Structures are given as C-alpha cells and as structure tokens.
Amino acid sequence: NRRFVLAKRPQGMPTGEDIVLKEEEIPQPGKGQMLLRTLYLSLDPYMRGRMDDAESYSAPLAIGDVMVGGTVCRVEKSEHPDYQQGDLVLAYTGWQDYALSDGEGLQKLDANMPHPSYALGLLGMPGFTGYMGLTDIGNPQKGETVVVAAASGAVGSVVGQVAKLRGARIVGIAGGEDKCRYVAETLKFDACIDHKAPDFAGQLKKACPQGIDVYFENVGGAVFDAVLPLLNTKARVPVCGVISQYNGQNSAFTEDRLPLLMGTILKKRLRVQGFIIFQDYGEHYPEFFKQMSQWLSEGKIQFREDIVDGLENVVEAFRGLLSGKNFGKLIVKVAE
Numbered sequence: 631n632r633r634f635v636l637a638k639r640p641q642g643m644p645t646g647e648d649i650v651l652k653e654e655e656i657p658q659p660g661k662g663q664m665l666l667r668t669l670y671l672s673l674d675p676y677m678r679g680r681m682d683d684a685e686s687y688s689a690p691l692a693i694g695d696v697m698v699g700g701t702v703c704r705v706e707k708s709e710h711p712d713y714q715q716g717d718l719v720l721a722y723t724g725w726q727d728y729a730l731s732d733g734e735g736l737q738k739l740d741a742n743m744p745h746p747s748y749a750l751g752l753l754g755m756p757g758f759t760g761y762m763g764l765t766d767i768g769n770p771q772k773g774e775t776v777v778v779a780a781a782s783g784a785v786g787s788v789v790g791q792v793a794k795l796r797g798a799r800i801v802g803i804a805g806g807e808d809k810c811r812y813v814a815e816t817l818k819f820d821a822c823i824d825h826k827a828p829d830f831a832g833q834l835k836k837a838c839p840q841g842i843d844v845y846f847e848n849v850g851g852a853v854f855d856a857v858l859p860l861l862n863t864k865a866r867v868p869v870c871g872v873i874s875q876y877n878g879q880n881s882a883f884t885e886d887r888l889p890l891l892m893g894t895i896l897k898k899r900l901r902v903q904g905f906i907i908f909q910d911y912g913e914h915y916p917e918f919f920k921q922m923s924q925w926l927s928e929g930k931i932q933f934r935e936d937i938v939d940g941l942e943n944v945v946e947a948f949r950g951l952l953s954g955k956n957f958g959k960l961i962v963k964v965a966e
C-alpha cells in the first residue's frame with residue numbers, strides 16, 4: 631500500500647521532501663469494516679493550507695499523516711453489512727492506494743455512472759462551490775457583468791456557465807492562450823483575458839465596459855488589483871479562494887493597500903463575503919446535485935478534467951496545480 635505522508639511543513643511550494651512515499655502492507659478489514667481501493671484521487675488547492683500549522687477552518691495535518699483528499703473508491707473486501715465487494719463509493723481516504731473504512735462519511739455512487747470522477751469535480755465539492763458561491767452570494771441578475779478568475783478550472787468553469795444560464799454577461803480570466811481560447815469557445819464565456827499578458831489590466835477594463843457587478847474571487851494578488859477599480863457600486867464579491875497566496879507569495883508589496891480596499895468597500899458599498907462550502911452550505915448539496923445532473927444531461931454544462939495517471943506522480947501534479955499547470959479539474963487516476 632503506497633501512502634504519501636506529510637514529512638515536514640513546506641516553505642513556499644511543496645516538494646518531494648515535504649511529502650514522501652511510505653509503503654506498508656495492505657490492511658485487512660475487521661468486523662464492520664471494509665477495504666477500499668482508490669480509483670480516483672482529487673487534488674485541490676485547499677490541501678496546501680492543511681500542510682501549514684496555522685489556524686484555519688479545519689485542523690492542520692500532523693507530521694506523518696497521510697495527505698488528505700476526496701476519492702472515488704471500489705469496495706475490495708467487505709465485512710460491513712451495508713456494503714458489498716464491487717460497490718463504488720465517494721470517500722475521503724487521501725493520497726494512498728488502499729484504506730479501511732467503517733462506512734462513516736461514505737456516499738454510495740451508482741456503479742454504472744458514466745463518469746465516476748465527476749463525483750470529485752462537476753458534481754462534487756468544486757462544482758458545488760462554484761454553484762453556491764455564485765448563486766447565493768454573487769446572485770447575478772440578467773445583463774449584469776460577472777468576472778471569474780481561474781476560469782478554465784474546476785470551480786471557475788462552473789461559476790461562468792451558471793452565470794451565463796442566469797442571463798449574465800461573463801468574463802473569464804485565465805493563464806495563457808490555450809486556456810483563454812477554451813473558456814471563450816467551449817465554455818462560451820463572452821470574453822476571456824490572459825492574466826499573464828503585459829497589458830492585462832487594460833484588456834480587462836476593455837472587456838468590462840459596464841464595470842463589474844459580481845467578482846467571484848479565486849486567486850487574489852495581481853488579478854484582484856486589476857479588478858478592484860472596475861467594481862460597480864453594490865457589486866458582490868464572493869471570496870472563494872486566494873490561490874496566489876497559498877505558498878506565502880505576494881509579500882513583495884511594500885505599500886499598505888488596506889486603506890484603498892476599505893475605502894473602496896465603503897464608497898462602492900461592496901458586499902465582500904468569504905465562504906467555506908460544506909460548513910456554510912452542506913444542507914444544499916442534494917438540490918445542487920439534482921440541478922447540476924440535469925444540466926449535464928441536457929448538455930448545458932461542459933466540464934474538463936486533467937487526469938494524471940499513477941499515484942507515483944501525485945506530488946508533481948499537486949505542484950502543478952499551485953502554479954497553473956493543470957488544465958481543468960485535476961484528478962489522479964490511481965487504479966482501473
């Protein structure tokens with residue numbers, strides 16, 4: 631059983647010295663337990679936060695713990711009355727080949743579902759995040775302008791397409807030409823701007839001639855700097871993530887920009903609200919799942935996955951997520 635554990639707390643970008651491979655015997659289920667085989671592992675930005683020993687909305691990992699993560703698993707052996715060998719489940723077994731479970735927190739999946747990995751993306755935590763943050767906090771109205779960064783990613787792609795279904799005008803921000811082309815052509819956003827372009831702020835302004843009514847915050851940093859002056863009076867800013875800060879970057883700024891931010895919040899009467907998806911909206915998951923499954927079956931939502939083959943590549947894939955190398959929802963395929 632290959633397991634990736636936190637060996638030490640990273641300084642900046644995590645490396646193969648911070649997260650190391652340990653091998654052990656495959657565990658055997660006792661009475662009331664089952665052995666789960668990981669098929670797909672979700673890699674998500676929040677995992678970086680769990681590696682730090684800092685106060686947050688959930689406790690940090692301890693040194694030696696297996697890296698956490700959502701998984702789609704197959705029941706290999708069962709001593710549990712409610713599960714049989716071959717059942718497919720949504721679990722939280724982390725970066726390892728096998729794990730034991732007593733059933734707590736598991737969700738059974740339809741063994742014939744066409745895209746089991748979607749349970750970790752479009753129909754799971756990231757899709758739910760985009761949907762709730764946008765509809766509850768952003769609440770875009772017909773004709774309003776919505777801007778979202780990391781627009782080709784798991785959360786951002788859902789935000790934009792749902793905003794579009796609600797009749798808003800949607801401008802994406804993404805890193806590089808390929809991602810921008812995908813966002814505009816396949817996801818059908820009204821425009822997509824490359825945040826790596828030298829005149830990024832000017833291009834964003836041009837793409838938002840009526841200003842910005844909803845800015846769904848995924849990245850922070852330089853992107854937020856370009857967005858702030860474009861926000862309209864009474865704009866809503868769901869603060870979902872600030873990935874550009876997760877490795878402790880952005881410390882290059884010498885000027886104190888807090889007065890600018892607070893002054894703008896006041897003068898423009900902005901509504902800026904953070905949220906943590908399951909803590910704040912957990913009870914809405916069934917209604918989200920139903921709605922998104924319907925849109926998916928009607929062909930109204932597109933979803934791209936970036937599937938990395940092999941658990942041995944997990945650290946490199948995770949590093950890529952924190953630097954924009956992934957193109958779509960990042961998933962590690964661990965077994966067939």
Ligand code: NDP
Nearest residue numbers: 675780783784785804805848871872873874906907952954
């Ligand atoms: P994505 O699939 O969007 O992948 C991350 C993307 O972030 C990268 O592809 C890259 O896109 C962008 N990025 C990475 N590093 C940087 C950087 N230094 N500066 C600017 N952009 C960067 O990930 P998710 O959809 O899973 O997550 C998006 C955001 O949502 C994250 O901030 C995450 O923490 C947050 N989130 C919050 C939740 C909550 O409950 N509040 C729940 C789930 C996610 P590009 O190349 O286009 O720049």
